Amino acid sequence: MFDPRPIIAAVRDGRGLDAAGAARVARGLADGSVSDAQAGAFAMAVLTRGLGPEGRAALTRAMRDSGRVLAWDLPGPAVDKHSTGGIGDVTSLIVAPLVAACGAYVPMISGRGLGHTGGTLDKLEAIPGFRTDLDEAAFRRVVADVGCAIVAASADLAPADRRLYAIRDEAASVETIDLITPSILSKKLAAGLDGLVLDVKSGSGAFLTDPQAARDLARALVDTATAAGCPTVALITDMDQPLARAAGNAVEVAAALTVLRGDPGEEPLRDLSLALAAECLRVGGIPDAEARVAQALASGAAAERFARMIAAQGGPADVLTAPLPTAPVIRDIPAPRGEGTHIARIDATALGHAVLALGGGRIRAGAPIDPAVGLTDLARLGEPARRLGRVHAASEADARAAIAAVQAAYTLGPPTDPGPLIRERLT
Secondary structure, X not given: OOOOHHHHHHHHOOOOOOHHHHHHHHHHHHHOOOOHHHHHHHHHHHHHHOOHHHHHHHHHHHHHOOOOOOOOOOOOOEEEXXXXXXXXXOOHHHHHHHHHOOOOEEEEEEOOOEOOEOOHHHHHOOOOOOOOOOOHHHHHHHHHHHOEEEEEOOOOOOHHHHHHHHHHXXXXXXXXXXXXXXXXXXXXXXXXXXXXXXXXXXXXOOOOOOHHHHHHHHHHHHHHHHHOOOOEEEEEEEOOOOOOOOEEOHHHHHHXXXXXXXXXXXXXHHHHHHHHHHHHHHHXXXXXXXXXXXXXXXXXXHHHHHHHHHHHOOOOOOOOOOOOOOOOEEXXXXXXXXXXXXXXXXXXXXXXHHHHHHHHOOOOOOXXXXXXXXXXXXOOOOOEOOEEEEEEEOOHHHHHHHHHHHHHHEEEEOOOOOOOOEEEEEO
C-alpha cells in the first residue's frame, strides 16, 4: 500500500522531488490513494520549499501521464492558448473561434475559477444550456466540425491535476511556479497539441504580482512545454487593472460578445485577443498571422464560429443576441469625493474578491455560482474619477458591501500612464 508521507516529507525538508516520487504522487492523486489531507500537505510543502526545474518538470510529466493522452488527425494544426488567470480576462471566448476561423483547430481544455480569478468554464456556463462536460467522442466531433471547442477535462485526462487543482484552491497554495507549471501544462500536453500560447499575467490582479516572478513562470512554462515536444510562446501581459471593464460570469461573456460583434468599448480585450490569436497561428505554422486574425474578426467570421461552437455544445444558436442572466439589483459605484481627480491605482485582486463575495465564484470546490452577479463599466487607470463602475448583486446588502469593496480597491490621484498591455514575449 502506497504511503506518500516520505515523499511529502522530502519536499517539506527541501530534498526535492524525483521522477519516481512525482509518478507515485500523481498516481495517488488520480486513484485516491493520496488523501485530501496529504494532497494539501504536499501542495503546501511545494509552496514553502519549492521543487526546482527538475522536480517541476518531473511533476508535469507525471501529471500528464496520470491519464489518457490525446492525439489528433486534423487538416490543420491543433493549437491552444492558456492564461495564468486575471480579472476580466475572457480572451479564451474570443481567441478560440478567431483561430478556428483562420484554419487552425482549438481543442481547448479549460478550468474553473481559482483563487480570486474567474474560470473560463464558469463563464461559459452562464450561457443557458451550454455544456462543458462533453465526452471524448463529442469533443472530437465539435473540434472537427466547428474548428474549436472549450470543455472541462474528462475524468481520464490529467486526473491528478483535476484533483490537485481544487485542493490548491481550498488550501491557499495557488501562488507558486512549481504548482502552476504542472497544473497548466499537464492538461495542455495531454490534449495532444501541435503548439501552445501562454498569457502570463503580471500585476495587482495576477497570482504573481512581481514582474520577475511572472518572467520566471513564463520561462518555466515555455522551457518545460518545449522540452516535452510542444512548441510554445509566452506573452507577459498587464494585470494591474481588469482586462475587460467587467468581472463576473455573464457580464464577462457580454464583454466577449462586444468584441466579437465589433462593437466599441473593450479595446484592451480586443487587442490582446488579436495578439494571442496571431501567436496561435504562428506556433501552428500558419503565415500572415496578424492580417488573418484581423480579417476574421472584422468580417464576422470569428463571431460566426463562436455561435456555431455554442450551439454545438448545447447553447442557443442566437447567442450573439440572446439574453444572458441578469441580477435583480444593479447599482452605480460612485468615486469617493475629494481624494483625487483620476484613477491612479487599482487593486485588481480586491475586485476579484468582491466578485467572490457577491457569489460569482467559489469559496469551496463544487459550491454553486450565481452567473448573473459581478461588476461592469469598471473605470480604468488614468481615467477621470467620476464613477468607478456598476455592481450587479442578488440583494441590496450584497450591493452595498460590493460598493464599499470596489471603492477601497481604487486609489485616486493625478493622471497616470497605465503602461503597455503586452510587456514581454518569450520563446
